[in-house]
Amino acid sequence: MRQSIVNSNVLVIGGAGFIGSHLADRLIAEGANQVVIIDSLFIGKKANIKKALNNGAILYVDDAENQEALGYIIENHAIDIVFNCATKPLNYSFINPSNTFLTNVLVLKNLLECQRQKKFQTLCHVSSSEAYGSAQYEPMDEGHPLDPETPYAAGKAAADLMLQTYVNMFDLDAFIIRPFNNYGPRQNFAGPMAGVIPLTINKILENEQPEIHGDGKQTRDYVYVEDTAEMALNVFPFVSPGESVNISTDQQLSIQYVIESIENVMNYQGETLKKPVRTADVMSHRGTVKKLHTLIGQWDKTPFKEGIQNTVNWVKAVKEEEGV
Ligand SMILES: NC(=O)c1ccc[n+]([C@@H]2O[C@H](COP(=O)([O-])OP(=O)(O)OC[C@H]3O[C@@H](n4cnc5c(N)ncnc54)[C@H](O)[C@@H]3O)[C@@H](O)[C@H]2O)c1
Numbered sequence: 145m146r147q148s149i150v151n152s153n154v155l156v157i158g159g160a161g162f163i164g165s166h167l168a169d170r171l172i173a174e175g176a177n178q179v180v181i182i183d184s185l186f187i188g189k190k191a192n193i194k195k196a197l198n199n200g201a202i203l204y205v206d207d208a209e210n211q212e213a214l215g216y217i218i219e220n221h222a223i224d225i226v227f228n229c230a231t232k233p234l235n236y237s238f239i240n241p242s243n244t245f246l247t248n249v250l251v252l253k254n255l256l257e258c259q260r261q262k263k264f265q266t267l268c269h270v271s272s273s274e275a276y277g278s279a280q281y282e283p284m285d286e287g288h289p290l291d292p293e294t295p296y297a298a299g300k301a302a303a304d305l306m307l308q309t310y311v312n313m314f315d316l317d318a319f320i321i322r323p324f325n326n327y328g329p330r331q332n333f334a335g336p337m338a339g340v341i342p343l344t345i346n347k348i349l350e351n352e353q354p355e356i357h358g359d360g361k362q363t364r365d366y367v368y369v370e371d372t373a374e375m376a377l378n379v380f381p382f383v384s385p386g387e388s389v390n391i392s393t394d395q396q397l398s399i400q401y402v403i404e405s406i407e408n409v410m411n412y413q414g415e416t417l418k419k420p421v422r423t424a425d426v427m428s429h430r431g432t433v434k435k436l437h438t439l440i441g442q443w444d445k446t447p448f449k450e451g452i453q454n455t456v457n458w459v460k461a462v463k464e465e466e467g468v
Contacts, residue, residue, distance in 0.1 A: 150175040155223045158230035160188030166373040168196040209250040223264045233337040234296040241295035248299025256310040267318035275301040283432035311386035320388035328369030329458035358421030360400030368446035382439040392431030
């Protein structure tokens, strides 16, 4: 029987990032005894965890690729449970492919070694639907082959396989959640590492034209980030060691629909720029929710337009606060 999150000491690696910061908030609300965050602030921001820090979370600005630092923090806080959200963005694969690959692998390797040395009990590793590559069949279930198309995704796939082998050989309590595309507040909206939804919102706010790469028919399974954090905690007691579960909606939205939805919500009347297709852009990503539903039953997902409205409100608020 897995130890409950309630009253446990929980470490979130990459906890100042987009998904990790929502997870930290959720863990505190759930009744974790202590939430500790490690983040190198490569992309993460202290602003993302303002609420968590006010509610008692502790932040270490450190690199989880450093085994000694990681082991020290885990022991110092008598950590029971670890959620691993550390990653470098997929777009960073284009600039520094080897480092993107290695971060995805090394942080998990360090965690598995700590766990093998019994420094903590349970590991929830956050993988990605990117590890599947373009769909060979749809909707993709957890048995879909791992066929990555970027160094980022290769790192995610390699990490997943490493976790499975450590569970097989050393009987560790470690499992994988595999979110599909997330969107929502706290997703990076500026610069080359920005996600398409916040980037488009920011462009419209900056009076620039939104862009579509390729024909816009690429599809994604978009999950609102607070739903992902909730699902991660809901499935936590039920996923068997070595197994994975999709965090998805089983709903396909084309990029064209996504951009048009943002334009509608923001009342944008201008043109949409057509750009060349991006290298290694997978055509389709739809994940089945069958296993998720088997584990925790049906769940009410945040309606897409509501999620977009929340994200627009957040981007506006940050820009106002930062005066940009
Ligand atoms: N955002 C999505 O759409 C999405 C979809 C599927 C899976 N995921 C997965 O969810 C997890 C979190 O992704 P995210 O979107 O929140 O990304 P993010 O970039 O916002 O968060 C990752 C965090 O890890 C930190 N980090 C990077 N290298 C580190 C290191 N060596 N040591 C400590 N911290 C480090 C970064 O500063 C950042 O705050 C990742 O595993 C990612 O693969 C994300």
